[in-house]
Amino acid sequence: MVSLNLSDALRTQALSQLGFDYVLTMPDVTINDLNLMAHATKDNNIHAKINQVAQSQADVLIAHYQHLQHAKGIIAYQGRQHYIAQLCALETYLTVTQRQTLKKYLTSN
Numbered sequence: 628m629v630s631l632n633l634s635d636a637l638r639t640q641a642l643s644q645l646g647f648d649y650v651l652t653m654p655d656v657t658i659n660d661l662n663l664m665a666h667a668t669k670d671n672n673i674h675a676k677i678n679q680v681a682q683s684q685a686d687v688l689i690a691h692y693q694h695l696q697h698a699k700g701i702i703a704y705q706g707r708q709h710y711i712a713q714l715c716a717l718e719t720y721l722t723v724t725q726r727q728t729l730k731k732y733l734t735s736n
Contacts, residue, residue: 681720
């Protein structure tokens with residue numbers, strides 16, 4: 628079992644009270660929320676939905692990264708680093724293609 632800090636325990640409780648199915652339909656579900664729900668449930672259907680949402684978020688992050696890929700300057704560099712950090716946080720949920728894309732971005736920086 629994963630040891631949660633108070634903030635994560637309260638967040639997990641709130642997520643479970645709302646219902647994981649409902650939370651996964653919200654457009655602003657965070658990577659932390661996905662991780663908390665994945666650790667809190669044993670339901671394979673919920674895990675499948677978590678993977679689907681995470682992969683969808685990864686597609687958006689990859690598109691944003693590609694938009695900044697050839698931009699120059701410190702702000703563009705920081706933006707690329709931000710998207711790479713978010714993709715790394717989602718890595719356990721990524722498809723093989725998405726992982727290969729992430730690996731390519733990590734080696735090109």
